[in-house]
Amino acid sequence: MIYLGLILTGIIAGFFNSMAGGGSLLTLPLLIFMGLPPMVANGTNRLAIIVGALSGTYNFKKQGYFELKKSLIYGIPAVIGSVIGSSVAIKISDQLFNRMLGIVMLVMLVIIIFQPHKHIKKFQKENNILGAVLFFFVGIYGGVIQAGVGFLIMTVLTLVTTFKLVKINSIKILVVLIYTIPAFFIFFRSGNVDLVKGLILSIGNGTGALIGSKVQINRGDAIIKVFLIIAVLFMSLKLLGIIRL
Numbered sequence: 001m002i003y004l005g006l007i008l009t010g011i012i013a014g015f016f017n018s019m020a021g022g023g024s025l026l027t028l029p030l031l032i033f034m035g036l037p038p039m040v041a042n043g044t045n046r047l048a049i050i051v052g053a054l055s056g057t058y059n060f061k062k063q064g065y066f067e068l069k070k071s072l073i074y075g076i077p078a079v080i081g082s083v084i085g086s087s088v089a090i091k092i093s094d095q096l097f098n099r100m101l102g103i104v105m106l107v108m109l110v111i112i113i114f115q116p117h118k119h120i121k122k123f124q125k126e127n128n129i130l131g132a133v134l135f136f137f138v139g140i141y142g143g144v145i146q147a148g149v150g151f152l153i154m155t156v157l158t159l160v161t162t163f164k165l166v167k168i169n170s171i172k173i174l175v176v177l178i179y180t181i182p183a184f185f186i187f188f189r190s191g192n193v194d195l196v197k198g199l200i201l202s203i204g205n206g207t208g209a210l211i212g213s214k215v216q217i218n219r220g221d222a223i224i225k226v227f228l229i230i231a232v233l234f235m236s237l238k239l240l241g242i243i244r245l
Helices: 002-019 024-033 038-062 068-089 094-114 128-144 149-160 165-189 195-214 219-239
Strands: none
Touching (some): 024 038, 024 094, 024 195, 024 219, 038 094, 094 219, 149 165
């Protein structure tokens, strides 16, 4: 039953990650509630993210949405940031991490509801320098927590590129893949990865990413978004100790 729950949650998470972001807002607290130490959950979640990002990138490439050059411009500074962030993360206490994650999830709820990337005014031209600087800090955040990073990337890419949503999503997924691989190995080397749960979660994540990268955002997505908001709110309050069920 636990493994079935991991697969189903992984499918939902992979779908959201390929469409916009937010999948780790479900999978990371779920792993913690299953009894994994918070930092082991943090590292284990990275394996599923890698598989989901590989799946999503492959499908976007098949559909003609593949920006390797742009992804590398932003992915390389994100890698530097993620190495710094993940190196710091493995030293954070479990209690502090749970509180950090609970607060981050509440902040991400606001972002999910108001979607700031849709209201940002683009530059007249692409701004690769600003993008690289911002992605360095995105990488740090991704290295520490990861949850909700897709929304941050969407916001940055909307600001510094002239691409439409589908191409922004394709770049986002490839950048996440690029910087998550070194972060995962930092967690793995420090003993903070449960390979069995990570692989099972990855099955769902890869499946969900493949589905999400094929589906256009429509009215049905709004129903799933309501589920995401309710689930994230509940889990964030539980992490903060406000709900004790």
